[in-house]
Amino acid sequence: MTNVLICIKRVPEISGEILLSDDQYSIDARHVGYTLSAHDECAIELGVGLAKDTGGHARVLSIGAAGAAEQLRYAVAVGADSATLIEADPEAFGPADVAAAIASEVRQAQMSFELILVGNDAADTGDFQVGVRLAYQLDRPVLTGINTAEIRDATVLARGAGPQGVDVFEIPLPALIAVQEGGVEPRYPSIRGRMKAKRLKIEQKAAPLEPAGSGRVRLTLPEPKPSTVHMLGEGPDAAPALVDVLARSGVLNR
Amino acid sequence: MILVLVETGADGAAVTSLETLTFARQLAGRLGTQSVEAMVTGSLEAAATVRDQLAAQGVESVHHAGGPGMDRYSAGAWATALAAVPSDYVMAAGTPRGSEILAHVAARAGTSMAANVVDVVDTDPVTVSRQVMGGAAFEQMRVDGSPTVITVAGHAVEPADAARPSDPAWREFEPELTEADLATAVVRVEEGEADNTSALTGARVVVGAGRGVGGADDFDDLLELTDLLGATLGASRVVTSLGWRPHYEQIGQTGSRISPDVYIACGISGAVQHWAGCQSAKTIVAINTDADAPMVTGADYAIVGDLHEVVPAINEELRRRTAPDAAE
Numbered sequence: 001m002t003n004v005l006i007c008i009k010r011v012p013e014i015s016g017e018i019l020l021s022d023d024q025y026s027i028d029a030r031h032v033g034y035t036l037s038a039h040d041e042c043a044i045e046l047g048v049g050l051a052k053d054t055g056g057h058a059r060v061l062s063i064g065a066a067g068a069a070e071q072l073r074y075a076v077a078v079g080a081d082s083a084t085l086i087e088a089d090p091e092a093f094g095p096a097d098v099a100a101a102i103a104s105e106v107r108q109a110q111m112s113f114e115l116i117l118v119g120n121d122a123a124d125t126g127d128f129q130v131g132v133r134l135a136y137q138l139d140r141p142v143l144t145g146i147n148t149a150e151i152r153d154a155t156v157l158a159r160g161a162g163p164q165g166v167d168v169f170e171i172p173l174p175a176l177i178a179v180q181e182g183g184v185e186p187r188y189p190s191i192r193g194r195m196k197a198k199r200l201k202i203e204q205k206a207a208p209l210e211p212a213g214s215g216r217v218r219l220t221l222p223e224p225k226p227s228t229v230h231m232l233g234e235g236p237d238a239a240p241a242l243v244d245v246l247a248r249s250g251v252l253n254r
Numbered sequence: 255m256i257l258v259l260v261e262t263g264a265d266g267a268a269v270t271s272l273e274t275l276t277f278a279r280q281l282a283g284r285l286g287t288q289s290v291e292a293m294v295t296g297s298l299e300a301a302a303t304v305r306d307q308l309a310a311q312g313v314e315s316v317h318h319a320g321g322p323g324m325d326r327y328s329a330g331a332w333a334t335a336l337a338a339v340p341s342d343y344v345m346a347a348g349t350p351r352g353s354e355i356l357a358h359v360a361a362r363a364g365t366s367m368a369a370n371v372v373d374v375v376d377t378d379p380v381t382v383s384r385q386v387m388g389g390a391a392f393e394q395m396r397v398d399g400s401p402t403v404i405t406v407a408g409h410a411v412e413p414a415d416a417a418r419p420s421d422p423a424w425r426e427f428e429p430e431l432t433e434a435d436l437a438t439a440v441v442r443v444e445e446g447e448a449d450n451t452s453a454l455t456g457a458r459v460v461v462g463a464g465r466g467v468g469g470a471d472d473f474d475d476l477l478e479l480t481d482l483l484g485a486t487l488g489a490s491r492v493v494t495s496l497g498w499r500p501h502y503e504q505i506g507q508t509g510s511r512i513s514p515d516v517y518i519a520c521g522i523s524g525a526v527q528h529w530a531g532c533q534s535a536k537t538i539v540a541i542n543t544d545a546d547a548p549m550v551t552g553a554d555y556a557i558v559g560d561l562h563e564v565v566p567a568i569n570e571e572l573r574r575r576t577a578p579d580a581a582e
């Protein structure tokens with residue numbers, strides 16, 4: 001039986017223009033809403049599967065604003081068994097603070113989690129380090145960039161893309177894995193899943209520590225570039241003009 | 255001293271590592287008080303090439319961490335090797351391995367780590383500008399602790415040789431590894447999709463496919479175009495998450511970052527996460543029914559139209575021009 005703790009982050013759902021808050025410290029997501037960090041979605045899919053296969057429990061955990069309950073409920077709708085929200089101002093917590101807060105929660109939780117999954121990097125802050133820092137806090141082996149994993153007795157066999165092919169790792173449990181998009185296909189919530197998520201009582205806690213901070217001074221946006229697109233025309237008639245562009249770019253060398 | 259982790263393969267140092275060396279050398283030049291040294295690891299297949307590349311980058315000395323335990327990749331072991339050489343800055347390219355190893359270095363040293371840095375804007379205290387939101391925004395961040403731990407974003411600088419090459423001192427050493435360092439080593443490498451990922455990142459021409467393609471069975475025109483150009487097919491996240499194409503073809507924040515001579519984006523709207531993966535293309539061409547799509551407005555060239563009409567016409571034109579009896 002492998003209990004799995006899956007740590008997820010609520011991030012602004014931005015696909016177009018990014019707006020900053022007046023003090024330039026944060027992203028203004030009022031008009032776009034929030035979503036799950038992409039790798040976290042895969043961590044949920046992987047973790048729920050592993051817990052199920054071994055008869056274990058899958059819990060999702062998020063450190064963030066009250067609104068992160070939305071992402072926790074989503075995780076429950078796609079199969080997680082329980083959810084914990086550590087309420088905190090996510091911007092006050094740097095990656096080391098997040099790792100320390102999760103570690104504290106793991107140490108005091110009633111349940112023991114043989115496997116902890118995190119997303120490889122958050123879609124917004126892109127720090128690439130929470131998993132590794134958490135592993136040091138808990139004195140566990142850690143892998144990052146992992147696409148798929150299976151539990152074999154007291155070890156976890158994991159695969160991730162390497163420079164020469166697929167890197168295969170085998171590490172003892174308890175362990176920590178940072179999951180990367182590409183190995184599992186996150187499922188969509190079923191109606192039953194949604195119902196379960198709606199009824200679920202999320203365990204709410206206060207942050208166990210004062211954060212040291214992320215070091216953020218402020219955010220900046222790249223200079224907006226005026227469009228310099230050269231329209232080649234409309235429809236199939238424009239095809240020769242495009243082929244001319246390819247020829248000028250020197251890519252028609254045959 | 256600035257210590258740069260250099261990732262190597264059969265062809266020598268990775269381009270991203272050369273970028274990082276250039277970044278480090280430019281910083282050293284500005285500071286005037288720092289030198290640049292390099293760390294290489296393992297059996298070092300192309301040792302002679304690597305030596306030449308590091309000399310061209312003006313590196314002062316090279317530390318080669320070898321011995322049993324360094325042949326197979328393990329982030330902990332590589333971090334131990336880096337920590338064995340005291341430095342003021344530790345840098346690596348913001349690759350999966352570079353990020354992982356430096357996270358270990360920072361966690362052990364109790365310092366902060368700045369990922370995907372594009373510039374060091376101040377040194378007292380050290381403040382960097384780094385990519386966030388997949389490169390669509392930047393964060394000015396104070397990097398606390400010593401050493402200063404930084405991964406450098408891909409394409410933050412162009413790799414460039416030093417004004418004068420160096421004759422780097424070469425030091426072989428065996429880091430003292432712990433059991434924990436070795437516990438997370440790669441146990442074997444399987445052949446797989448990673449090869450195709452490198453085809454995409456190394457391609458001169460990439461044809462990108464988005465939701466506008468319509469369905470998993472509607473790729474014939476694009477595949478023919480790819481074939482005619484000797485190009486590689488890439489895709490948006492919508493296309494991979496709908497299962498139309500495999501994930502290793504994904505371009506973007508959570509896919510590959512490409513830098514071809516030409517990128518032809520077909521039926522892709524151009525979300526910031528997609529731009530994160532294609533903005534380093536030299537020439538971008540968009541084919542889209544919507545003239546206002548960000549992929550179109552941000553492109554160098556565009557055709558407004560249905561890709562299923564436009565792409566066959568391009569294919570025909572390509573066939574005509576490359577036919578042996580083409581009258582040109």
Ligand SMILES: Cc1cc2nc3c(=O)[nH]c(=O)nc-3n(C[C@H](O)[C@H](O)[C@H](O)COP(=O)(O)OP(=O)(O)OC[C@H]3O[C@@H](n4cnc5c(N)ncnc54)[C@H](O)[C@@H]3O)c2cc1C
Nearest residue numbers: 123464465466490491506507508521522523525527543561
């Ligand atoms: C955390 C996170 C990470 C993400 N990472 C990535 C990533 O790595 N890569 C990525 O690509 N996206 C990523 N996304 C998703 C991104 O936000 C967009 O949803 C996605 O890129 C849109 O894909 P698309 O352009 O194919 O589809 P759409 O946005 O639906 O665009 C389809 C386009 O096709 C055009 N079109 C329709 N029919 C035709 C036709 N017949 N001929 C020509 N044009 C046509 C339309 O005008 C439209 O512009 C991420 C999102 C999040 C939240």
